[in-house]
Amino acid sequence: MVAKKSQQRLGFKTGEYIVYPAHGVGLIANIEEQEVAGLTLELFVISFEQDKLTLRVPVGKIKSVGMRKLAEEDEVNNALHTVTGRARVKRTMWSRRAQEYEAKINSGDLIAISEVVRDLYRSDDQPEQSYSERQLFEQAMDRMSREISAVNKLTLTEAVQLIEKQLAKSPKRTKADAAESESDEEAA
Numbered sequence: 001m002v003a004k005k006s007q008q009r010l011g012f013k014t015g016e017y018i019v020y021p022a023h024g025v026g027l028i029a030n031i032e033e034q035e036v037a038g039l040t041l042e043l044f045v046i047s048f049e050q051d052k053l054t055l056r057v058p059v060g061k062i063k064s065v066g067m068r069k070l071a072e073e074d075e076v077n078n079a080l081h082t083v084t085g086r087a088r089v090k091r092t093m094w095s096r097r098a099q100e101y102e103a104k105i106n107s108g109d110l111i112a113i114s115e116v117v118r119d120l121y122r123s124d125d126q127p128e129q130s131y132s133e134r135q136l137f138e139q140a141m142d143r144m145s146r147e148i149s150a151v152n153k154l155t156l157t158e159a160v161q162l163i164e165k166q167l168a169k170s171p172k173r174t175k176a177d178a179a180e181s182e183s184d185e186e187a188a
Contacts, residue, residue, distance in 0.1 A: 014031060020057075028046055031044055041059075043057060083167050088115070
């Protein structure tokens, strides 16, 4: 394994935070060459400290895996504005909605992730969430807060508090709304 002299490829450089859709926010620790099956590959070494994970991604695969730079401040503001909107819960079966939420989370798109946070958010006076709803909400919240934390140079706790403050501004979903969507699910 030999480290490359120039530490920038395709607009990405070492020491830079990026978003890798399947894992969230990571840090490009190095750009290195490695020989695999007789071929020399140039790899981004991406560290995901929160998951204690190091990923090596071939430079040529960056587009196909959807790796991107952190969102701009405007996009962060749009995402925070998105969570203040009314939850848009489709009237389809939970399993179908769960797949759609999972796809949005793994898309790496901050706005799509903020839609999942908005749609699955429950305040204390609202009906309980199922285990799978809670898991998806926490996964989306984690991805969103990590990116906002990196963009706005906040601690993770401050980023979560910022999102929760925005969520508190959203129109309240009543128990009647939840019961209505549950009865529609059962009918489907």
